[in-house]
Amino acid sequence: MKIKNILIILCFITGLNTAFANEGWINILKAGGNNKGILCTKAIQGAIDKASTNDGGGTVYFPAGNYLTGALKLKSNITIYLDAGAVLKFSENFDDYLPYVEMRYEGIMMKTFSPLFYAKDAENISIKGRGVIDGQGKVWWNEVYRIETAKGPIPLTKWQKMWDEQNPAIGYEPYYKRTMDKKFFRPSFFQVLNCKNILIEGVTFQNSPFWTINPEFCENITITGITINNPHSPNTDGINPSSCKNVHISNCHISVGDDCITIKSGRDADGRKYGVATENVTITNCTMLSGHGGVVIGSEMSGGIKKITISNCVFDGTDRGIRLKSARGRGGVVEDIRVDNIVMKNIKENAIIMDLFYDKSSKEEPVSERTPIFRNIHISNLTGTDVKKAGSIVGISEMPVQNISFSNINIQSEDGFTLNTTDNVEFHDVKVTTKMGASFEIENSNNLILDNVATMKPIANTPLIKLTDVSNMMINNNFPMFATDIFLEADGAKTKGIYLKNNVFNNVKKVVNKGAALNAAAIVE
Known part of the structure; x- marks a missing residue:
């Protein structure tokens, strides 16, 4: 009987070992990598390539330790798994992000530095674990500062010359010339193009060179339980789905140098050319601290944005809370937005802002594909304290902001709500306690209800x-x-x-x- 039991146990253990062996886990330390902070891009990329060729894919596993890599190209059916205590740092050498790849920068398609994590036309990609991923973005920020603060013309770097060579004919509006003239476009931390079934869970991202999580033209994206920390840094948005469908963002903690979560769909004519809206997005149970905006829609929304829900979130210390922004020339429709159960505190500017006059210098023009539209937006069950301004809604003369409602709102602010060029706006059970001015100041607007x-x-x-x-x-x-x-x-x-x-x-x-x-x-x- 004892021999029989031993044989059963041995068979069980052998079965477990076989099962684990077939799971496709690749320990990066056994695949040529190291956890001593020595550059090992080739080993990590090799492990990713190998995992993607396994039947059913595989997992590249990072045990505790310090790792250093350049840009990584993610493949179908792979998982990057960082154990607790694992820190994956990205190289500070710009050459480690060559060759240039096709990507989208602030809503315009171009060729430039590879994102730190990059994929195109792939599916079933995951980044998971309790480890930390550090973009070491300061070198990128400093290069932007160097270019922007130069007094007079400065010699082009080899990367700027490469950009010129590989982008011979990119169209853009005159207002964007200052950005394009830099010819230096920092990579997003995570940008995948035309991919399906993306999962990012548990990990911490910090010090992004530019936008952090930036799926483009993707479907079925889940981002849950992650932390993003980009202190004192330019344009380091947290999560920016753009021209994506079926996006779920939950249980995240975000503190960044720009907007915390931003929903986009391309810029101006380039965005309208692709014409892919961002739709079916849920954002819930997130906390947002430092950032220009908590949840922002636009300003690149030329492909359209629709069917968005934002619920059960806390904004504490952001410059603005809920912000929608666009301008003449962008085009696109933002519609079917629901915001519910929100707490705001220490908001340095507007708790709520909907602004179609983001480009203040624009002039009235006939309604066309260039005309942006905000409509069917409903905000309820919101509490705000220590707010500078309760809210601002600003339409353009040819296209007022339309069909907006506020229900069960309680805001304590220095200044109240202002509305200008709106149509069909309702306030129900709204308390706005100000330190100066009217709680509700409305101009050039039609069809309104102020109820209780x-x-x-x-x-x-x-x-x-x-x-x-x-x-x-x-x-x-x-x-x-x-x-x-x-x-x-x-x-x-x-x-x-x-x-x-x-x-x-x-x-x-x-x-x-x-x-x-x-x-x-x-x-x-």
């Missing part, structure tokens, strides 16, 4: 609501609970059809303060 809006601390001789050239508006179900000097101030020859219904103004000294240009019949009480 309030401030917790009315300001002396300052209206809660201020209107200029506004038409067809319902202000209803309002009950100012605290002593209020002025509830509504209205002016402008175009102001008309302002209805005050079902309100209780017992605590209000003056319900309406009428401006000199206001028509006598403009307000109906």
Whole structure:
């Protein structure tokens, strides 16, 4: 009986060993690599190539230790797995990112340095584990600073000359000339083109040369449980899906030198040429600290952006919270956006901003494929404290921002909401407590509802609501609970059809303060 049991155990162990052997795990230390910080790009790339040729693919495994590599080309059916204690650093030598490859830089296709992780036309790619991946981006940042701060012309580097040779005819709008004239385009940390089934889980990315996680023209992307930390660095966005479909971002912690999460789809004519929207995106359970914006849509949105949900997120210390930005000439439609259950604190500028006038110098033009559109955007259950400005919505004269709603919002800010050139905007159960100015200041807009809006601390001789050239508006179900000097101030020859219904103004000294240009019949009480 004992011999039989021993044989069974041996068979079991042999089976396990066979199973593990067939899993396709390649320990990089057994494949010519080292964990002493000595450059081993060839060994790592060789392991990736070998893993991709196995039936069912394979995993390149990094045990604890320090690794150094140049650019890596990811293949189909492979996993990069970094164990706890593993630190994979990328080379500071620009030559380790040659030859130039086709990639997308800020929404324009070109040939330039290879992204640190790069793939094209591949599928089933994963980066997993509890290790750290360090882009050592400072050398890239310093080179940009050197070019930008030069006083007068400076000699072109060999990389700038290479860029000229390999990009003979790239079109772009005049406003983008300053960027293109640099001829130096830093690589994204992770950029994959036209790939499917991407998983990034658990790892920490830090010190990216440029944008960090940047899938382009991809489908079925899951990014979960990662940390991104890019301190004091230019253009080091966190997660930037662009022209992608079916994207899931969850449980991430992001602190970067630019926007934390940004949704894009190409720039201007180049973006419209490909015409691939970013759609079906969920962002949930993320925390965002340092960054120009928490979740941003645009400004490169020329291919369109639609069907986006953002929920259960915390923004603490970002310059802005939710930001949508575009301008004339970009084109594209941003629509079907839902934002829910958000907490913001210490927002240095706007909690919410929707801006179609991002290029302030642009002039009105006929509606065409160049005209950007923001519509069908709904924000609910948001709390903000220590905010500089509650929100700003700015349309362009030929295309107002359309069909927007705010529900169950409570913001404490220095300044309130401003709306200019909007159509069909609603506020329901919204409290905006300001230190200066009206809580709601609306100009050049039509078709609005303000339903149960309030401030917790009315300001002396300052209206809660201020209107200029506004038409067809319902202000209803309002009950100012605290002593209020002025509830509504209205002016402008175009102001008309302002209805005050079902309100209780017992605590209000003056319900309406009428401006000199206001028509006598403009307000109906």
